[in-house]
Structure formats: structure tokens, C-alpha cells
Amino acid sequence: MSQTKQSMGPTAPSPHLRVSDIHKRFGGVHALKGVNFEVARGEVMALVGDNGAGKSTLMKVLAGAHTADEGQFFIDEEAVSVNSPHDASDLGIQIVYQDLALCENLDVAANLCLGAEPIKPGFSFLPRFLRPLDDLEMEVRAQEAIDRLQVKTLKSVRAKVGGLSGGQRQAIAIARAVGADGSVVMLDEPTAALGVAQTRQVLDVVKRLRDTNHAVVYISHNMRDIFEVADRICVLRHGANVATWNKNDVTPDQIVSAMTRGLDKEAQNAA
Amino acid sequence: MQPENKVSLVGRLQAMRETRFGAFVPVLLALAAIWIYFGLAVPLWEYWGDPDAQSMRFIFLSPRNIYNLFMQSAVIATLAVGITVVLLLGEIDLSAAATAGVCAALLGVLVLMGVPAPFACLIVMALGIVIGAAQGILVAYVGIPSFVVTLAGLLGFQGVMQKILPTGNLNVGDPFVRAFARVLLPDALGWALGILCVLYFAWTVLRKQSQRSARGLELDSPAATWGQIAFFGALVLATVATLNSYRSVPMLIVLLMVITALVGWVTTSTPYGRAIFSVGGNPESARRVGIDVKRIRVSAFAIVGLMAAIGGIFGASRFGSVSYTAFAGGSLLLESIGAAVIGGTSLFGGRGSVWNAILGALVIGSLGNGLDLSGAGAADKLMFSGAILLLAVAIDAVSRSGTTER
Ligand SMILES: Nc1ncnc2c1ncn2[C@@H]1O[C@H](COP(=O)(O)OP(=O)(O)OP(=O)(O)O)[C@@H](O)[C@H]1O
Ligand SMILES: [Mg+2]
Numbered sequence: 214m215s216q217t218k219q220s221m222g223p224t225a226p227s228p229h230l231r232v233s234d235i236h237k238r239f240g241g242v243h244a245l246k247g248v249n250f251e252v253a254r255g256e257v258m259a260l261v262g263d264n265g266a267g268k269s270t271l272m273k274v275l276a277g278a279h280t281a282d283e284g285q286f287f288i289d290e291e292a293v294s295v296n297s298p299h300d301a302s303d304l305g306i307q308i309v310y311q312d313l314a315l316c317e318n319l320d321v322a323a324n325l326c327l328g329a330e331p332i333k334p335g336f337s338f339l340p341r342f343l344r345p346l347d348d349l350e351m352e353v354r355a356q357e358a359i360d361r362l363q364v365k366t367l368k369s370v371r372a373k374v375g376g377l378s379g380g381q382r383q384a385i386a387i388a389r390a391v392g393a394d395g396s397v398v399m400l401d402e403p404t405a406a407l408g409v410a411q412t413r414q415v416l417d418v419v420k421r422l423r424d425t426n427h428a429v430v431y432i433s434h435n436m437r438d439i440f441e442v443a444d445r446i447c448v449l450r451h452g453a454n455v456a457t458w459n460k461n462d463v464t465p466d467q468i469v470s471a472m473t474r475g476l477d478k479e480a481q482n483a484a
Numbered sequence: 485m486q487p488e489n490k491v492s493l494v495g496r497l498q499a500m501r502e503t504r505f506g507a508f509v510p511v512l513l514a515l516a517a518i519w520i521y522f523g524l525a526v527p528l529w530e531y532w533g534d535p536d537a538q539s540m541r542f543i544f545l546s547p548r549n550i551y552n553l554f555m556q557s558a559v560i561a562t563l564a565v566g567i568t569v570v571l572l573l574g575e576i577d578l579s580a581a582a583t584a585g586v587c588a589a590l591l592g593v594l595v596l597m598g599v600p601a602p603f604a605c606l607i608v609m610a611l612g613i614v615i616g617a618a619q620g621i622l623v624a625y626v627g628i629p630s631f632v633v634t635l636a637g638l639l640g641f642q643g644v645m646q647k648i649l650p651t652g653n654l655n656v657g658d659p660f661v662r663a664f665a666r667v668l669l670p671d672a673l674g675w676a677l678g679i680l681c682v683l684y685f686a687w688t689v690l691r692k693q694s695q696r697s698a699r700g701l702e703l704d705s706p707a708a709t710w711g712q713i714a715f716f717g718a719l720v721l722a723t724v725a726t727l728n729s730y731r732s733v734p735m736l737i738v739l740l741m742v743i744t745a746l747v748g749w750v751t752t753s754t755p756y757g758r759a760i761f762s763v764g765g766n767p768e769s770a771r772r773v774g775i776d777v778k779r780i781r782v783s784a785f786a787i788v789g790l791m792a793a794i795g796g797i798f799g800a801s802r803f804g805s806v807s808y809t810a811f812a813g814g815s816l817l818l819e820s821i822g823a824a825v826i827g828g829t830s831l832f833g834g835r836g837s838v839w840n841a842i843l844g845a846l847v848i849g850s851l852g853n854g855l856d857l858s859g860a861g862a863a864d865k866l867m868f869s870g871a872i873l874l875l876a877v878a879i880d881a882v883s884r885s886g887t888t889e890r
Binding site: 276277278297298299302310314315316317318319323327328329330332341342343344345346348349352353356369371 | 692695696699701702750753754755756758759761762764765766768769770771772773774775833834835
């Protein structure tokens with residue numbers, strides 16, 4: 214605990230999004246056991262940990278897809294509550310889920326705008342959920358988002374997602390999170406299905422987000438990618454913090470060891 | 485190794501089902517096959533087989549029969565439209581016909597008690613919504629599978645209907661109720677309405693195309709654009725011509741079209757409809773973008789309840805009576821689910837359209853009507869309906885993308 218506090222302390226920029234003491238239980242599984250996490254604007258915070266460490270669960274809690282059993286949320290050090298996906302997106306938190314969360318039966322444009330569809334003007338006499346969709350605007354926005362990501366293999370934004378490749382789907386999920394104007398963008402293993410060239414594009418997107426003063430959370434198992442884009446690296450193990458380091462203060466070997474054995478073990482081994 | 489042409493056939497089927505009008509093709513083919521068989525092949529067969537016959541008798545394709553066919557299919561279609569909405573969610577409603585029966589029975593009793601008929605209709609529609617929503621709450625909030633909830637509903641409401649109608653039958657003579665099926669539009673008005681619909685359809689399609697080009701979006705091919713308009717125009721005008729040449733366009737059909745257009749618009753062109761499709765496609769994704777999945781489920785069941793009530797009113801109007809066998813106890817339920825599925829709405833959720841349900845209802849109606857005309861018994865009707873339904877579901881399963889290897 215003190216280890217974590219200390220390493221986040223003096224050198225860290227002031228956080229934009231900060232959560233503390235997050236607990237999440239699934240029945241008997243205690244997936245998050247008092248996790249602290251933070252990310253500042255203009256930085257990329259990498260989140261690493263072994264399979265089942267709780268990375269995705271933490272991201273889902275931050276995105277409002279799961280509600281935390283306990284824990285506090287702060288945006289710019291002001292307490293907020295995130296109990297639903299709406300709360301999170303209202304706070305500017307956007308996410309690329311590990312499983313992408315796309316609807317295969319809908320087309321690319323519909324997926325990109327899902328839950329935040331543009332509406333034709335002039336129907337304010339109807340309740341919002343019954344106003345006509347502006348599907349042309351939807352296509353325009355989708356095309357822009359796709360173009361910005363430079364997904365060249367996607368022929369049409371009217372193609373059904375069910376017919377796309379894994380990489381194309383991942384690109385769409387990324388475009389959805391990046392296209393919505395949020396201040397926090399969290400990417401949960403966004404390059405898992407991507408080739409070398411597309412992975413490079415995603416890393417460039419991540420850097421661009423940082424350069425445009427976004428707070429970026431990047432989850433990956435690829436140490437090389439992490440050491441390329443991350444400013445800080447937060448290690449989770451068994452649903453608890455191990456440590457958070459500045460990238461320059463740590464080596465990939467240390468990270469891997471912290472992920473798999475934690476710090477105490479390492480200390481024991483050294484002794 | 486699969487033979488190559490087989491792969492490409494499935495592939496083409498899948499690709500076709502993805503397009504907006506492609507989804508109509510299987511049901512239209514089924515309809516065409518049934519109409520050709522009963523309309524042309526059977527008369528031809530009888531003509532050749534009977535040396536005394538003076539000329540061929542086209543009974544099935546006569547305007548009089550087509551008129552009856554439309555009226556027979558109207559109640560099925562009304563329920564099928566509602567059932568389509570829950571099927572889009574990946575749910576099912578087995579209680580729709582029983583709900584329709586309860587509503588119709590209550591309508592009959594209310595008008596008999598002297599409640600003004602328009603008011604009674606509203607009460608009955610409200611009842612339908614309440615019944616549907618209550619089942620929806622059990623599905624969405626309690627978490628009971630819709631199959632079980634609505635199966636219980638089916639049994640329960642069959643009982644309720646028998647309680648309301650101890651004799652199993654009640655005549656409904658109220659002029660307001662009867663008017664839905666009896667009032668006919670004057671021929672000229674029928675034509676005017678039909679032509680207006682076609683013009684409006686053409687206008688929206690062409691305007692969309694010009695807006696697309698103005699915004700630099702990809703365009704539909706002119707063949708597809710004009711094909712859509714020609715197809716829609718031919719369908720509407722042929723219908724009006726046929727109905728006019730027997731009697732006229734019945735009010736019931738116009739109402740059915742208006743309701744279907746409304747439900748169709750809501751399901752395809754509003755955030756609510758988009759939410760229905762996304763819940764049907766991937767409920768977890770829908771939940772994570774902030775869609776209230778439970779509310780969507782409840783509301784869809786409320787819609788099917790409302791449509792069942794309207795179907796009950798239409799049925800009472802057409803038959804001039806409410807009977808147990810015409811609704812809760814008969815084949816109406818399976819016919820309307822069959823209509824929705826034959827129309828191409830997927831039982832797996834997320835894919836389908838209410839307009840296809842109308843065509844599916846016509847398929848079911850045509851099959852029953854044709855078999856009746858050729859003197860087939862109830863047994864043949866059941867077996868044929870089963871075969872057609874199986875075929876439709878098979879097409880659905882095969883064309884569902886992702887189930888076959890690409
Ligand atoms: N919806 C759920 N229901 C029950 N248990 C869950 C659920 N989601 C996660 N868990 C459990 O919580 C723990 C953490 O899972 P999580 O998905 O957060 O791991 P992760 O760090 O993202 O792993 P990976 O690298 O494999 O993606 C696991 O033990 C998992 O089994
Ligand atoms: Mg994960």
C-alpha cells in the first residue's frame with residue numbers, strides 16, 4: 214500500500230482520473246481487492262498484469278459497465294460517482310473493451326454511434342428515443358472516424374460488423390472510443406488481433422491521444438509496445454496493486470517479475 | 485473439402501440477406517411458388533383432367549378470393565407484427581393469440597354491457613399493453629426465460645378466455661366494432677391513397693439518394709433505387725386494383741398498413757428501434773453503451789400485447805363474433821409466429837422486419853386458403869404449414885452469418 218502511494222507520489226503529474234480502494238466481487242471471486250489507480254492528462258498509463266489479474270474488471274468499473282462494491286472516484290480531485298455507462302461517458306471516459314462489445318447484426322456506422330445516435334433536428338415534440346435517426350450524419354461521422362484511424366481495408370461503413378475480420382472489428386471499436394470526444398480513453402488489449410502495420414497505427418493513435426492532452430490507459434501483454442508508448446506502468450496482481458513505476462525507472466524484466474511474483478517474493482528471492 | 489458451388493450458394497444467400505431488399509427475396513419466392521401452384525398449376529391440372537370443362541377456372545387468383553385472403557391474413561399479420569418486435573430481441577411470445585382472445589372476449593362483453601365501443605376498444609388495448617408489460621417484467625426483471633413466461637401466459641389466458649366466455653362464443657354486432665372490417669374505401673379514394681403512398685415512397689428514396697450524393701456518401705446503384713420504387717409501386721397498385729375489382733380497399737387493410745408502417749418506422753428509424761436491434765444482437769454491448777436493456781425488453785412485450793389486443797379487435801370485427809377456437813384455442817398463435825419467421829425474422833434476435841411479417845402472413849394465409857379451395861383436410865394443412873415453417877427456419881439458420889465457415 215505505502216509502496217504504491219510512494220511510487221505514485223512525488224514524480225507523478227496531478228491525476229485527471231483517480232480511483233482509490235476499489236473493491237469488486239463476483240460471487241465468491243474477489244476480483245479487485247482495494248485497487249488504487251490514476252491517470253493524468255497528457256500521459257499514457259499502462260496497466261499490466263497476468264491473466265485474471267483484474268485489469269479488465271478495473272476498466273469496466275471505470276467505464277461504468279460494472280459498479281464497484283466499494284471505492285471512490287475523483288475527476289480532477291473532485292469526488293464523482295460512476296454507477297452506469299452513462300455516468301462514465303458524461304465524465305468523458307471512453308473505452309475499447311477487450312471483447313470489443315460490437316453488435317454483429319448492425320452495420321459499422323450504427324455500431325460507431327450506438328447509444329449516442331445523431332437525431333434529425335426539428336422533432337423536439339417527440340420524446341428523444343422516438344425522434345428520427347439522422348442516418349446520413351451517422352455515416353458521415355463513421356467515415357470520418359474510420360478515415361482518422363486510416364483503416365484502409367474497410368470498404369463501406371454500411372457493411373455489417375458480422376462480416377468483418379477480427380482486425381477490422383478492433384479498428385471499429387477503437388474508432389468508437391477515439392471518435393467520441395472524451396478526456397479519458399482506455400484501451401483494453403487493443404492490438405490483440407492486429408497485424409504489425411495495424412498495431413503500429415494503434416500505437417500512433419495512442420501517442421496522438423496523449424499529444425492532444427487526453428488521459429490514456431493502455432492494457433497490453435506486449436512489453437515492447439508498452440515500453441514504447443507508456444509514461445507510467447501500473448502492475449496489478451491477484452486483484453491488488455503491486456507497484457506503479459515511471460517507465461524510465463524500470464526494466465521489462467522487473468515488470469514481468471512483478472506481474473508474476475509480486476514484489477515481496479522478489480525481495481525474498483534477493484535476500 | 486466442400487464443393488465450391490455449395491459454398492458460394494450459402495455465401496450468396498448470406499450476402500443477399502444482409503441487403504435491405506434481399507431479406508424480402510425468400511418470402512417473396514415462397515409466396516410466388518404458392519400462388520403459382522394454387523393459382524395456375526391446380527386450375528391447369530383440373531382443366532386437363534376434366535374433359536367436360538369449358539374453360540379454366542382461376543378460383544385462387546380471382547379478385548374475390550384475393551380479397552378474402554387479405555382479410556383472413558389480417559389478424560395473423562397484426563399479431564405477427566407484434567411478435568416480430570420481440571423476436572428482434574431474441575425473445576418469443578407464445579401468449580399473443582391467447583392475449584388477443586382475452587382482449588376480444590372482454591371487448592365483446594363490454595359492448596354487450598353497453599360500454600361505448602370506441603371506449604371499450606381503448607380499454608381492451610390498455611389491457612393488452614398491461615398483459616404484455618407484465619410478462620415483460622417477469623422476463624426482464626425476474627429473469628425467467630420468455631418461453632416459460634409466455635407459455636404460462638398461454639395456458640393462463642386460455643383459461644381466462646373460457647371464464648369470460650363460458651359458452652365459448654359471443655356475437656359482436658356493435659356497428660363501430662364491425663366497421664373496421666365492413667367499411668370499404670370508395671374506389672377512387674383507394675386509388676388516391678395507393679398512388680400517394682407510392683409517390684411518397686419514391687420521393688423519400690430519391691431525396692435520400694440526392695442527400696447522399698450531396699454529402700459525398702456512397703450511392704445505391706440507380707438500378708437498386710428504381711427497382712425499389714418499381715417493386716413497391718407494383719405491389720401497392722396491384723393490390724389496390726385487385727381489391728377494387730372485387731369490392732374496394734377495406735378499412736381493415738388500410739389500418740393494418742398504417743400500424744405496420746408506424747411499428748416499422750419505430751423499429752428501424754429511431755434510437756428506440758436501434759436499441760431493440762442492438763439488444764437482440766448483443767445485449768451486453770447494448771448494456772455497456774448505456775441502453776437500459778430491461779426497459780427495452782418490457783416495452784417490446786408491451787408492444788406485442790398492444791398488437792395482440794388490436795388483433796383481437798380486428799378479429800372480432802371480421803368474424804362478427806368472438807370464439808375460443810378463433811383465438812386462444814386455435815392455430816392463430818402458431819400461424820402468427822410462423823408468419824414472422826417465414827418473413828425472415830430470425831429466432832436468434834437482431835434481424836428481421838415487420839414488413840416481412842406481413843408477407844409471411846400472406847404466405848401462411850395463402851397456403852391455408854389454397855388448401856381449403858382444393859379440398860384438402862385439416863391434416864394436410866397442418867403438414868404443409870409445418871414443412872413451410874421448417875424451410876423458413878432452415879433458410880434463417882443457413883443464412884445467419886457467422887454460423888458457417890467463411
Ligand atoms: N463477469 C464476471 N463474473 C465472474 N467473474 C468474473 C467476471 N469478470 C471477471 N471475473 C473474474 O475476475 C478476475 C479478473 O478478471 P479480468 O477479466 O479482470 O482479468 P484480466 O486482468 O483482464 O485478464 P486478461 O489478461 O486475461 O484479460 C478473474 O478471476 C475472473 O474470473
Ligand atoms: Mg482482460
